Amino acid sequence: MENFTNETIDxxxxxxxxxxxxxALHPKYLTVVIINSLLFITILVVGYFALLFFDSKNITTKFSIQLGIATAIVSxxxxxxxxxxxxKKAFAFRNHDVIFRSGVIATNTMVIPYNRVQHVALHETFISRFFGLAEVEIFTAGGSSSDIEIPGIxxxxxxNIKQLLMGKIQKQL
Structure with a gap:
């Protein structure tokens, strides 16, 4: 019978x-981020003006100014x-794992060993494709959604990253 040991790790x-x-993410991805934000802001501003146009009888001047200021601040x-x-987003691929850092208020760093990777997907949005960029999604066992989404590559x-990860997956089989 073998002796059981459970040594403390320093x-x-x-x-x-x-x-x-x-x-860091590709510098062109900042343009994609800004375009996406501006599209959302455009919808917000159009909603503001639509509200003023269609409900002008019930909206006071003071309220419309306050709503306009709020819309500008939110934008x-x-x-x-x-x-x-x-x-704040950055990534690294090492010999045995992938690291992805993100977060504005709280920093979230995910480290996923390659032996947990089950699937890899490559996605391009219309705007990202225009700038020659893609997003790598990494899926691990037990989840229905991706564990890491690295945009702006x-x-x-x-x-190449997808091929690297697919090679790591094949070696495990």
Whole structure:
């Protein structure tokens, strides 16, 4: 009978993912983010003017000014949040895992070992395709949605990443 041991691990000696140099999203993706935000803001502003136009009898001047200011503030916040969010996203592919960092208020760092990856998908939105960019989605076992979505990668690089991950999956089988 073997002796059971359960040694303590010195957590200070573990490798730190924080020390890994992450790759920022492609600079062209900032343009995509801004265009998407402006499209949403356009819908917001059109809604504001539609409300003023179709319900002008019930809306006071004071309320329309307040609503206009609120719409402007929300629009600026959406644009700023989108830009800051873009700057906070980064990724890295290492020998045994993928790292993705995101988050504006709270930073979220996901580290997924390749042996957990079940499926990889490549997506291009209309606007991203125009700029030659794609998104890599990484799925692990047990989930119906992707665990990591890395947007703003040059399409050729995204295809290479997909091939790398598919190769890692094949080695596991």
């Amino acid at each position: 957590t200070k000696q573990l490798p730190k993912f924080e020390d890994v140099e992450l790759t 600026i916040c959406i644009l700023l949040y989108s830009i800051i969010s873009f700057k 040059a399409k050729e690089e995204a295809e």
